[in-house]
Amino acid sequence: MAITFQSPIKHNFNPSSSSSPISYAPSLYLIKTRLSFGFNLSSVSSKTQTHITIPEPEPVFTSVKSFAPATVANLGPGFDFLGCAVDGIGDFITLQVDPDVKPGQVSISGISGDGNRLSKDPLSNCAGIAALSVMKMLNIQSIGLSMILEKGLPLGSGLGSSAASAAAAAVAVNELFGRKLEVSDLVLAGLESETKVSGYHADNIAPSIMGGFVLIRSYDPLELIPLKFPYEKDLFFVLVNPKFEAPTKKMRAALPLEVTMSHHIWNCSQAGALVAAILTGDSRGLGKALSSDKIVEPRRGPLIPGMEGVKKAALKAGAFGCTISGAGPTLVAVTDEEEKGREIGERMVEAFMKEGKLKALAMVKKLDRVGARLVSSNPR
């Protein structure tokens, strides 16, 4: 069953659920949203909502540190509706109660890592927007916050960098105030951030917050289906990030406005095969499916120097499949053995140099099954 996120126009609150913990989606059997807050994602169901002032919660910590994982979106035939989180790489947020910050506001006091180009204006920074959105949901009016963003992800790499910052910030604020919101609310806060910073799409923010694979079934209302890859099965992602700035506008412009019926049917069946492979833990089938896109990859691939050769090298080295991560330039290959993953990564790095004249870095990562989380806290 899916999570359906009601998105009323007006700020509203259901008092019966305010103390519920966040439920991180453990499986396809799932979670009902009990709190819904209003940024205008949809007019659906807005008329049925009542407007109640939310009681402002007290902070339960003086500071918290959170982490949110990188994500691989698109996944070949899963273009624009499927993403997953990868373990051990992502962004951190350290958030504290700060009497020097105007109540109800958040200040970004520092950005480390690959974040030089990011604005410290919270209204222009993905972490700031998500934090403010959660503060608004919680009706925080008496407390000011400051945060430090540690970028563990390179910008514009196709690994969901903005989503990881937003996810970490949303979780940090929620944890600081005693975890009053649902995971669904945090996704909505993150989606508000993504909309302003990188476009209205949930296929990075949802897996970064929820972990695992997430299928975006609809946006109006926002409805998400967590797809559980079986715990007992191994899955490794080989992420190869070349030193190359993907031409975002060209990447977007490369998308066709229309697709042929035969390509539509093909990609649709591969998307079905991909979902089946995820749910049954068939990493070989998963690789094959994500490698089979006939619509987006053939158009975007040529914009990444050497991409075709790197994909060939990955498959030759034993990868089950390979495609572009997000909008690139990172490429993602999959396998079921870590050591094999390292070999595949080496061959891909060599091929990037040989075929595309690009330096590249390879990482082998597991599926992240948890999503954004608290990593430390200081009680009041």
Add this chain to the structure above:
Amino acid sequence: MAITFQSPIKHNFNPSSSSSPISYAPSLYLIKTRLSFGFNLSSVSSKTQTHITIPEPEPVFTSVKSFAPATVANLGPGFDFLGCAVDGIGDFITLQVDPDVKPGQVSISGISGDGNRLSKDPLSNCAGIAALSVMKMLNIQSIGLSMILEKGLPLGSGLGSSAASAAAAAVAVNELFGRKLEVSDLVLAGLESETKVSGYHADNIAPSIMGGFVLIRSYDPLELIPLKFPYEKDLFFVLVNPKFEAPTKKMRAALPLEVTMSHHIWNCSQAGALVAAILTGDSRGLGKALSSDKIVEPRRGPLIPGMEGVKKAALKAGAFGCTISGAGPTLVAVTDEEEKGREIGERMVEAFMKEGKLKALAMVKKLDRVGARLVSSNPR
């Protein structure tokens, strides 16, 4: 994992596997084809095959009777690649060793039920073509066969009538000769029949032979993924067949040559949601997904008088979803209770009369999890 059907050009045989029984696909973990025979579906792997004359098997029965179930193909966003079998409705074949028939040939001695329009020439009859194809695979040269086809399915109804006849015939021949072939071979035989009679598509023949839900991943090579709906979950199909001959040519012509990218992404995500719903036994999600097609149903629906009103009536009566079965005119709705299914069927029949001025018959059927099978036999 998927079944991959190697399809060499030449007739060939692997003697090590000739005595293996058919394995009916029990789950997504599956079956490797060990026998592959050549009708030219693909040139893939043909060079690696050796050509060995198959030893002609003896019949182990003097006669057999087989059954193959009706199928619902397309399933909304599963257009052209997803189908399932429904229980308790289908075609029967009675097949016997017949010394009056020329060795290596099959004769159709009778057709009962809704089969008046069908040819008794085995080369023009779907059951005859499938039977001959299996006889060719088995290298039957010394025995002639005759068959009686009992049509339990109306022709041109969108319930996979031709596929059920072909499936029953293929299974009957294989059983008569001691079950030497794999399920995959029988699908190939059925596909040869479908290609000649109703078009090159496997989304009826594969589920009619294999049972359950089957995803057609590719045709070259033919690769099928059985999708197991959990045994402990209930799923009922409400099949409502109006007295109306669907205009096949118009139905085909109604398909667009191209689809918009946004509709493509929508249908793709719904196809993913449909597969997830099947594998997790989420009948509500399954209904919702099959009801969500934005590409084919909006174009074909208006060619079935009253279709829109009937769908609305189904949903109003509590169906989880409703769409066109195959190319119509039968409509299929889903629910998880038999009694509820009967109510839904009644409302749909009423709506067909009110909105489309068509008489209609409703049936409530379970998922068929077995596929085509032997129902009786007479030993030699």
